Amino acid sequence: xxxxxxxxxxxxxxxxxxxxxxxxxxxxxxxxxxxxxxxxxxxxxxxxxxxxxxxxxxxxxxxxxxxxxxxxxxxxxxxxxxxxxxxxxxxxxxxxxxxxxxxxxxxxxxxxxxxxxxxxxxxxxxxxxxxxxxxxxxxxxxxxxxxxxxxxxxxxxxxxxxxxxxxxxxxxxxxxxxxxxxxxxxxxxxxxxxxxxxxxxxxxxxxxxxxxxxxxxxxxxxxxxxxxxxxxxxxxxxxxxxxxxxxxxxxxxxxxxxxxxxxxxxxxxxxxxxxxxxxxxxxxxxxxxxxxxxxxxxxxxxxxxxxxxxxxxxxxxxxxxxxxx
Amino acid sequence: xxxxxxxxxxxxxxxxxxxxxxxxxxxxxxxxxxxxxxxxxxxxxxxxxxxxxxxxxxxxxxxxxxxxxxxxxxxxxxxxxxxxxxxxxxxxxxxxxxxxxxxxxxxxxxxxxxxxxxxxxxxxxxxxxxxxxxxxxxxxxxxxxxxxxxxxxxxxxxxxxxxxxxxxxxxxxxxxxxxxxxxxxxxxxxxxxxxxxxxxxxxxxxxxxxxxxxxxxxxxxxxxxxxxxxxxxxxxxxxxxxxxxxxxxxxxxxxxxxxxxxxxxxxxxxxxxxxxxxxxxxxxxxxxxxxxxxxxxxxxxxxxxxxxxxxxxxxxxxxxxxxxxxxxxxxxxxxxx
Numbered sequence: 001x002x003x004x005x006x007x008x009x010x011x012x013x014x015x016x017x018x019x020x021x022x023x024x025x026x027x028x029x030x031x032x033x034x035x036x037x038x039x040x041x042x043x044x045x046x047x048x049x050x051x052x053x054x055x056x057x058x059x060x061x062x063x064x065x066x067x068x069x070x071x072x073x074x075x076x077x078x079x080x081x082x083x084x085x086x087x088x089x090x091x092x093x094x095x096x097x098x099x100x101x102x103x104x105x106x107x108x109x110x111x112x113x114x115x116x117x118x119x120x121x122x123x124x125x126x127x128x129x130x131x132x133x134x135x136x137x138x139x140x141x142x143x144x145x146x147x148x149x150x151x152x153x154x155x156x157x158x159x160x161x162x163x164x165x166x167x168x169x170x171x172x173x174x175x176x177x178x179x180x181x182x183x184x185x186x187x188x189x190x191x192x193x194x195x196x197x198x199x200x201x202x203x204x205x206x207x208x209x210x211x212x213x214x215x216x217x218x219x220x221x222x223x224x225x226x227x228x229x230x231x232x233x234x235x236x237x238x239x240x241x242x243x244x245x246x247x248x249x250x251x252x253x254x255x256x257x258x259x260x261x262x263x264x265x266x267x268x269x270x271x272x273x274x275x276x277x278x279x280x281x282x283x284x285x286x287x288x289x290x291x292x293x294x295x296x297x298x299x300x301x302x303x304x305x306x307x308x309x310x311x312x313x314x315x316x317x318x319x320x321x322x323x324x325x
Numbered sequence: 326x327x328x329x330x331x332x333x334x335x336x337x338x339x340x341x342x343x344x345x346x347x348x349x350x351x352x353x354x355x356x357x358x359x360x361x362x363x364x365x366x367x368x369x370x371x372x373x374x375x376x377x378x379x380x381x382x383x384x385x386x387x388x389x390x391x392x393x394x395x396x397x398x399x400x401x402x403x404x405x406x407x408x409x410x411x412x413x414x415x416x417x418x419x420x421x422x423x424x425x426x427x428x429x430x431x432x433x434x435x436x437x438x439x440x441x442x443x444x445x446x447x448x449x450x451x452x453x454x455x456x457x458x459x460x461x462x463x464x465x466x467x468x469x470x471x472x473x474x475x476x477x478x479x480x481x482x483x484x485x486x487x488x489x490x491x492x493x494x495x496x497x498x499x500x501x502x503x504x505x506x507x508x509x510x511x512x513x514x515x516x517x518x519x520x521x522x523x524x525x526x527x528x529x530x531x532x533x534x535x536x537x538x539x540x541x542x543x544x545x546x547x548x549x550x551x552x553x554x555x556x557x558x559x560x561x562x563x564x565x566x567x568x569x570x571x572x573x574x575x576x577x578x579x580x581x582x583x584x585x586x587x588x589x590x591x592x593x594x595x596x597x598x599x600x601x602x603x604x605x606x607x608x609x610x611x612x613x614x615x616x617x618x619x620x621x622x623x624x625x626x627x628x629x630x631x632x633x634x635x636x637x638x639x640x641x642x643x644x645x646x647x648x649x650x651x652x653x654x655x656x657x658x659x660x661x662x
C-alpha cells in the first residue's frame with residue numbers, strides 16, 4: 001500500500017460568477033521515499049489539490065478520498081489534521097517570506113513548531129534540535145543565526161529555514177509547492193540539492209508541485225501532468241519525457257526554448273475557463289490532433305509499456321512512438 | 326563593420342539608501358548594440374540588468390558614463406528633448422498586469438503613443454490601433470475591452486502592440502515572458518521574432534532564464550553584481566564558456582531531459598550573491614568562485630578577449646576556463662602563500 005492514496009478527488013469553489021471546478025477527479029499514489037512531481041500551468045489545479053488534502057481549502061466543496069497511513073484526510077476532523085500537518089506531513093511553499101512570521105526569530109518559530117507536536121520535549125532540547133536542523137539544511141553558523149529574524153536571511157536561506165521547519169519532526173511526506181520558483185537558478189540548484197540529500201538521508205516521500213519541466217527532469221521519480229483540473233498523463237519520469245502519449249504533454253515539451261535557433265512550437269490558444277468547461281476533452285480546443293471522439297471525455301487508461309503509464313486521450317496507443325518523435 | 330545603434334560607455338547607476346550607503350546597481354558597463362541584432366542580458370536578481378536597461382532607454386538618469394543612440398548622446402537629455410527619440414526606443418515590461426492601466430480601454434492604451442506624438446486622431450487612430458491589434462494576434466473587435474478581460478499572454482500582446490505603435494528602431498524587452506506559462510511564453514517569443522523580421526527591429530532582451538535568452542539572442546552579456554563578466558556570440562558563450570560564473574549559471578539551469586540531468590556535471594555555488602552596497606573587492610565573483618586565487622580579491626579583471634578568443638568574445642577573468650576544463654573539482658585558494 002502506498003503512503004498516500006488519492007482517489008477521485010474533486011474540489012470546487014462557489015463564486016459569484018459560477019462554480020469553479022478546480023480539481024475534477026484526481027487520483028494518484030505516492031510511495032514512501034519517492035518523489036512525485038505534479039506539473040501543470042497556472043490554474044491546472046496542482047496546488048489546490050494538495051492544499052485540499054492537507055485541509056487548507058476551507059469553503060471548498062470536496063469529494064473523494066485521500067488515505068495517508070490509513071487515515072482519510074478528506075473526512076478527518078481538524079484536530080486530526082492538525083496533528084498530522086507539520087508532524088507527519090511537512091509543507092513548504094513558494095514564498096518563504098510570507099510563510100515565516102516576520103516578528104519572531106526563526107529559532108523561536110522552529111522551537112514553537114516542535115513543541116506544538118512534541119509536548120514532552122524541553123525548550124532547551126527543542127532549541128538544540130532547531131540548531132541541528134539549520135545546520136542540516138546548510139545554513140552557515142547556524143548556532144548564531146538561530147536568533148535572527150526572517151528579513152535577515154536571503155530568499156534561498158529563508159527557503160532552507162522553511163525546509164528545516166518542515167523536516168523538524170521527520171515527516172513521512174513533504175509537500176513542496178513551487179519551492180524554488182521565486183529563487184535564482186544558482187540558489188535553486190542549492191535548495192533542490194538540500195531536498196535531494198534529506199530525502200536520501202530520511203527516506204521522505206516528496207510531492208513536488210512545479211511548472212518547470214527542467215525541475216521535473218532533475219527531481220521526479222514519477223510525474224502527473226495536470227490540465228484544467230484533471231490528469232492528462234501520468235508516468236515514470238523517463239516515459240513522460242521520451243515516450244509520452246498525450247498531446248498536452250508533447251505540447252508542453254515542444255514549447256520549451258529549443259537549443260537551436262529553430263522556431264518554437266507553442267500550444268495555440270489559452271486554457272478553458274474552469275467555470276464553463278467543455279463536455280469532452282478539456283484540451284481539445286488547443287489540440288492539433290483533435291477528432292470527433294474528443295467531444296466525449298477521455299478516461300485515463302493504460303497506454304501499454306510501463307504499467308504505471310496512463311494517458312487521458314482518445315488517440316490510439318500504437319501511434320505513440322510516431323507522434324512522440 | 327556592423328552598424329552600432331546604441332552605445333553604452335562606462336555607465337554607472339547608483340541608488341542612495343536610507344543609511345547613507347549607495348547601491349551600485351550598474352558599476353561601469355560598456356557595450357554596443359548592433360542594428361538588427363538581439364542582445365541578451367542575463368543574470369540573477371540584483372545583477373543590475375534591469376537598471377542597465379532603464380539607463381539604455383533613458384528612463385533612469387545615469388550616475389556617470391554615457392549612452393549614445395545613433396551617434397547622439399541621450400543620457401543627459403531633458404525629458405522634453407528626449408521625447409522625439411522615444412519614438413525610436415521603446416520598452417516592453419515584465420508584468421502585463423502592472424504595466425497596463427486597469428481603468429482604461431485597450432484601444433486607448435495602444436493608441437496613446439499616437440496621441441502623445443500627435444500622429445493620428447479619431448477614426449484614423451482607431452484604424453491604426455486595430456491594425457496593430459491584428460498584427461500582434463489580438464482580435465481588433467476587442468478594442469473597447471478593459472485589460473482585466475484579457476489573459477496574461479494577451480496582455481503581453483497589448484504591451485507589444487503599444488511598444489510597436491510608432492515603429493521604433495530599438496525595443497528593450499525587460500523579462501517579457503517571465504510571468505507567463507511556458508505554452509504562452511513560446512507564443513510571445515515567436516511573435517517577437519516575427520515582428521523583428523518584419524520591421525527590422527533591434528532588441529535588447531533581458532531575462533533571468535538562460536534557455537529563453539539562448540533561444541532569442543545573437544549575442545549574450547552575462548552580468549554579476551553590476552558588471553558584465555562575459556560577453557559573446559550565443560554559440561560561443563555556450564560552446565566556449567570562459568567565465569566560471571557563466572559556467573555555474575549554465576550548469577545550474579535545470580534541463581528538461583532526464584538523460585542530461587542524470588549525467589551532466591553540476592557546479593553548485595556556495596553562498597548567496599553579495600550585497601551591492603558593499604561589493605567584494607577585486608573580481609566581484611571571487612567570494613563564490615571555485616577557481617578564485619589571491620589576486621582575484623586584490624585586482625579587478627578587465628572585460629577583454631582571453632586565451633585565443635576573437636574580439637567579439639570578451640571575459641573579465643584572470644583564470645578563464647579552457648574548453649573541457651572540469652570546474653566541479655576546482656577548489657578556491659585565497660590564502661597568501
